[in-house]
Amino acid sequence: MKSKIYALVVSILLTTPFFLTSCTKEDNKAQVLVWQGFTCADSWKSVGVSSLTCYVNGQLMASQAATVYFNSTPNCSSNGGMKFEINLQKNTTGRINIIVKDQNGLEWYNEQLDIKSSDCNLLELI
Secondary structure (H helix, E strand, C coil): CCHHHHHHHHHHHCCCCCHCCCCCCCCCCEEEEEECCHHHHCCCHHHEEEEEEEEEECCCEEEEEECCCCCCCHHHHCCCCCEEEEEEEECCCCEEEECCCCCCCCCEEEEEEEECCCCCEEEECC
């Protein structure tokens, strides 16, 4: 009788997805957008910058032409800018180091950004 009850319990556990997934929580991911307005984008021409590359904590994340700009503050669903996602794992907040370099590897920005998984995290190049 015990073996029949055991077999029944095991079969219920194996066929019910709730028991298999309820203990694991997905990682928190933060959306980040590095962007610039027209004035900043236009100023790159005078110093010979044609492209920008964004690194986070030393890892290449995104790049764009230096002429890409927004007319107003964008959101993470906007087209353009240097967008990427940061895996915060089980945390809901974090701090990242963003470095922006030009096509020759010259560093123009080196910023710390506090991010939240629930926000569209923006860094404006000015």
